[in-house]
Amino acid sequence: MIRYTKKNVILITGYLGSGKTTLMNELLKNTSGRKVALIVNDMGTVNIDASLIKLENKDAVMDYSMIELKNGCICCTLRDEFLTQIERIAREEEVDTILVEASGISNPASVAEAFLLYAEENPEAKAYLSTIATVVDADRIYAEFLEELKNITEEEEEEEDPDIINLIVEQMEFCNIILLNKCDLLKKEQLEEVKKVIRKFQPSAEIIETEYGRIDAEYIFREREFDYKAVEESSPLGHSMTRLHGGSEGEEGAHEEFGISSFAFEDRHPLDYDKFIAFLEEDYPEEIIRAKGYIWFAEDDMHVQLFEQAGRNSSLSEVSNWTAALPKEEQELVFEQYPEVLSDWDPVYGDRMNQLVFIGKDYNRELFLQKLSECLKKG
Numbered sequence: 001m002i003r004y005t006k007k008n009v010i011l012i013t014g015y016l017g018s019g020k021t022t023l024m025n026e027l028l029k030n031t032s033g034r035k036v037a038l039i040v041n042d043m044g045t046v047n048i049d050a051s052l053i054k055l056e057n058k059d060a061v062m063d064y065s066m067i068e069l070k071n072g073c074i075c076c077t078l079r080d081e082f083l084t085q086i087e088r089i090a091r092e093e094e095v096d097t098i099l100v101e102a103s104g105i106s107n108p109a110s111v112a113e114a115f116l117l118y119a120e121e122n123p124e125a126k127a128y129l130s131t132i133a134t135v136v137d138a139d140r141i142y143a144e145f146l147e148e149l150k151n152i153t154e155e156e157e158e159e160e161d162p163d164i165i166n167l168i169v170e171q172m173e174f175c176n177i178i179l180l181n182k183c184d185l186l187k188k189e190q191l192e193e194v195k196k197v198i199r200k201f202q203p204s205a206e207i208i209e210t211e212y213g214r215i216d217a218e219y220i221f222r223e224r225e226f227d228y229k230a231v232e233e234s235s236p237l238g239h240s241m242t243r244l245h246g247g248s249e250g251e252e253g254a255h256e257e258f259g260i261s262s263f264a265f266e267d268r269h270p271l272d273y274d275k276f277i278a279f280l281e282e283d284y285p286e287e288i289i290r291a292k293g294y295i296w297f298a299e300d301d302m303h304v305q306l307f308e309q310a311g312r313n314s315s316l317s318e319v320s321n322w323t324a325a326l327p328k329e330e331q332e333l334v335f336e337q338y339p340e341v342l343s344d345w346d347p348v349y350g351d352r353m354n355q356l357v358f359i360g361k362d363y364n365r366e367l368f369l370q371k372l373s374e375c376l377k378k379g
Contacts, residue, residue, distance in 0.1 A: 007090040007127045008223050009098045011111060014135030015168050016104035016290035016359055017310020019181040023135055023213035024101050030217035034096040037089045039082070041073065041103045073103045079114050086118075090126035097221060098127060104290060104359070105167060105260055108132045109174040112228050129226045134175040134205075135213075138194050139185035140311050141168075149197045164260070164289070164361070173201045174231055177208065177220070184211040204234040260289070262359040265369065267376060268349045270298035275375040280314060283371045287363035293356030294319075298377040301325060307356065324350025 014020050028036065089098055102111065115129040141149070148165050172178065178198060183191055195207055208215060276297070291309040302325040303318040323334045323341055335342055341351055354376075358368070 006125070007095060007098055008130045008221075009086060009100065009115070009127050010131045010133065010220060011100045011102055011108060011129065012133050012135065013102040013106055013108045013111075013171055013175065014104065014179075015137065015140075015171060017140070017308070017313075018104070018135040018137040019210075019213050020101050020104070020135050023179065023181070023210075023215070024099065026213045026215065027099065027217050027220060032218065032221070034221060035094050037092070037095045037098045039085060039089075039098065039100045041078065041082070041101065041106065073106045076107075076110065079110070082111075083114060083118050086127050087122075087125070107167070107170055107174075108134065109170060109232070112174065112226065112231070115226075116228055130224045131177060131220065131226060132175040132231075133177040133179055133220060134171045135179045135181050136172060136194075136198065137182050137310065138180050138191060138209075139182045139313075141194050141197070142186055142190050144311055146193065146197060149200070169201050172198055173234075175202070176205050176224070176226060176231060178202060178205050179208050179210050179213075179215060181210045181213060183209045202234065204230075260359060260361050262357055263365055263369075265293075265354065265356045265358065265372060267354045267373070268346055268352065269354075269376045269378050270296050270301065270352070271354060271375050272377045273297045273299050279371055279375050284309075284314075285360070285363050285368060288358050288360040288368070290359040291356060293354070295354045295356065296322065296352050301352065322350060322352050324352055 012020050012023060024038075024040075086098060089095055102108070112129060112132060119125050119128065145165060145168060149169070180191075180195065180198070186194070191209070198207065208219075276295075288309065289311065291307065291314075293307055295305050295307050296303070297305065302321055304320040304322055306317050306319045308315050323331055326334065344353075345351060346353075
């Protein structure tokens, strides 16, 4: 009979735009010979995070088992599928560690509870939860949420008002490591204010300051036992919040619970650079919390541009070349190594595509898409 060693599961969580994917890429560059299986959860119909990890790790990603879970959260609507994948991967002898990037609106308490039930119902389970690491955007906490977090009282938390601030608190509360990211954007005294308010909700977990998700990977990969009860009881505030999705009443899904929803924008036509920048500066709605995806401009048909927006911050960066922009010889090599590129190849534009996912609350989707579509250059 084949014997399996229990596999270490590490959950990376954190609010939208905190830097989870950047952290994942940093960890994958420093696996120290481990065989790491990946599960990437994205609430959108297009799993942008999974695509970005593949793009950033072209030479290494084939060494990993990449499982994409989309159109839901592993804390609720995708929980059964998630645990099925965990058990399947854990039975692969060559896998050492399972690294999971959760959706930005996932509730880590619910994921941890699912592991508890999984272990109780499956004494021979091949995987165990060792770490929940919450990535916190220090700059955004300071700029957008600091005063509200300071003023939350235990009575207010017990009302269980399903809003975004509660989700942020849940993610900070229920973890055994906090990675305080983007620390370079704040002054020392501002950073201390952020850490002080975090300690209000999470007095026990180690807080590690990071910039661009850079961290000693060995610390994250280290095997440890996640103590559900100790983490649940560690915060003096909001014990009821850790049960927000815990029972049958929480099965409706995090994006519905918090009034957050997502939609995708896909179009082959190039964007006009000036119009797109004007759209960002003049017409971009505050109700859009987070956006991420690949775009291309009529003025530059060579480069894949990654667009990201989180709260008040947005950025554009070149991440790769479109295959269609490469010389024929190089294209043939890409087709040979990555035949899936041809499955979505357009006779005019090749693999060029604007593919964006937007996440927000109380936005006017039709008006937004109309304004964005006006930035396209057609004909």
